Amino acid sequence: MTVEVDAAVGNGAVQEGDGAVLDRPHVVAEVRTAFARYEQALVDGDVAVLTELFWDDPRCVRYGVADRQYGANEIAVWRRAHPSVPPGRQLTGTVVVAVDDRAAVVSTLFGYPGLPVEGRQTQTWVRLAQGWRIVAAHVSEIPLD
Numbered sequence: 001m002t003v004e005v006d007a008a009v010g011n012g013a014v015q016e017g018d019g020a021v022l023d024r025p026h027v028v029a030e031v032r033t034a035f036a037r038y039e040q041a042l043v044d045g046d047v048a049v050l051t052e053l054f055w056d057d058p059r060c061v062r063y064g065v066a067d068r069q070y071g072a073n074e075i076a077v078w079r080r081a082h083p084s085v086p087p088g089r090q091l092t093g094t095v096v097v098a099v100d101d102r103a104a105v106v107s108t109l110f111g112y113p114g115l116p117v118e119g120r121q122t123q124t125w126v127r128l129a130q131g132w133r134i135v136a137a138h139v140s141e142i143p144l145d
Helices: 027-043 045-051 072-081
Strands: 062-063 068-070 089-101 104-111 115-130 131-143
Touching: 027 045, 027 089, 027 104, 027 131, 045 072, 045 131, 068 072, 068 089
Parallel strands: 062 131
Antiparallel strands: 062 068, 089 104, 104 115, 115 131
16 A cells, blocks of 8 residues: 655745744654654554554544544544554545644545545644644545446
8 A cells, every 4th residue: 555645735934923933844744744744654554553553531522434432542443443454445535634742633535446435534733742643633535326
């Protein structure tokens, strides 16, 4: 599986009027690396990495297509029961917005060969002492018909 992360999006830092600096290149690169690691673990069914990359806190939230989990423990239990995704997952339209040095949002579309749905995934990443972690995630799908 090849993870497509659109390189043209988020290529340079932008200074906002309130002093915030968006999309520092080194932060975008770090988040892209963490996101690619997550996606590869998702395809491989690597539950240990998937669990590691979610914030280990009861306030961490994951809303799935037909499920929801509150807290790292619920997310880990759900992930052990659903370790991977269907074969052929393809990402498109991936956008990384880095907010200063410690937070970023990754939004992407995904699909599977032969399945008439468009998946949507958004993750909020925060740089913690352990590294980049997902603190909130949302996944949805809509029919393409």
